[in-house]
Amino acid sequence: xxxxxxxxxxxxxxxxxxxxxxxxxxxxxxxxxxxxxxxxxxxxxxxxxxxxxxxxxxxxxxxxxxxxxxxxxxxxxxxxxxxxxxxxxxxxxxxxxxxxxxxxxxxxxxxxxxxxxxxxxxxxxx
Numbered sequence: 001x002x003x004x005x006x007x008x009x010x011x012x013x014x015x016x017x018x019x020x021x022x023x024x025x026x027x028x029x030x031x032x033x034x035x036x037x038x039x040x041x042x043x044x045x046x047x048x049x050x051x052x053x054x055x056x057x058x059x060x061x062x063x064x065x066x067x068x069x070x071x072x073x074x075x076x077x078x079x080x081x082x083x084x085x086x087x088x089x090x091x092x093x094x095x096x097x098x099x100x101x102x103x104x105x106x107x108x109x110x111x112x113x114x115x116x117x118x119x120x121x122x123x124x125x126x
Contacts, residue, residue: 009120
């Protein structure tokens, strides 16, 4: 089992930046690929970005390429999501998740992830 806790959400103005953190605990968190997803009210959860357990691979949704950056610090069991140039279309709740299996290939599909956090809310508004 791996437990995930997100933090860092809040209110930011359009064009602003925010950094989210995802802290993992439990069974060898450093062995798992970590993904970030987001969900707006009434919409399906969508993939944002993911990073491999070794940090040698990352993948981004087209909508965030060039604006968001994922990184991880395995010594702190923490994955970061740096979000720049936020706009009102960037949805509301961001979730991090750990992959179903350790040391697996990086994946953007939500079914590849089993351990989800409770989410952190991001609001982009004047």
